[in-house]
Amino acid sequence: MLSDFNFNYKHLFEEELLAEILSIGEYRKVKEGKELIDIGSEIKFMPLVISGAIKILREDEQGDEFEQGDTCAMTITCCLGKAKSKIRAIAERETELLLIPVHKIAEWMSTYKSWQSFILQSYHERMQELLDAIDTIAFLNMDERLLKYLNDKAIVNKNEIIQVTHKEIANDLHTSRVVISRLLKALEKKKIITLHRNQVHLLEI
DNA sequence: TCATTAACACGGG
DNA sequence: CCCGTGTTAATGA
Secondary structure, three states: OHHHHHHHHOOOOOHHHHHHHHHHOEEEEEOOOOEEEOOOOEOOEEEEEEEOEEEEEOOOOOOOEEEOOOOOHHHHHHOOOOOEOOOEEEEOOOEEEEEEEHHHHHHHHHHOHHHHHHHHHHHHHHHHHHHHHHHHHHHHOHHHHHHHHHHHHHHHHOOOEEEOOHHHHHHHOOOOHHHHHHHHHHHHHOOOEEEEOOEEEEOOO
């Protein structure tokens, strides 16, 4: 178990820091489904995953995971002040952890270069994930974009009958007509619109 | 999995 | 006949 810790983290940290982590970190082995952090709770520890995986959830939705080598950005923010957790963390399967008291995060930031890199790197990765998530919402969710497009058209025209061909929509949304035809058909099935030649009738605004 | 491309059939103008 | 539309197969990311 602790040899696993060495295996996963020894490239990251210098000897002294490894020793300090091992002496200060509280070893914990948790079963699948065990709740580690809840929304609204004060975070006192930063978990370093030795083996297994932790799932991060927001409200009741399913969310991301992190595994060995990762850590939680939420806990990093918490070391700056007494912020409450905005996330819930649950063991995805049987998981071994080292719990690091949050005050050590800031302390080691100034003492150990490798720790500083680790924290900044983790933060950078989380940031990247956020940006990717925004991209997904902004650019991949064609349903939503199409609906918004139709709504906007209806509003500027002050008319629920929109004069437009599938091809024009496809050009405006930078996709192909096949996709627009299919999505419009789906919207028609859901009784949100009706389709006519050169026209889309919006039933709900 | 989902988008794109190409191809085809159908129907209205 | 041309254009818009609806669908499908093949291919790629």
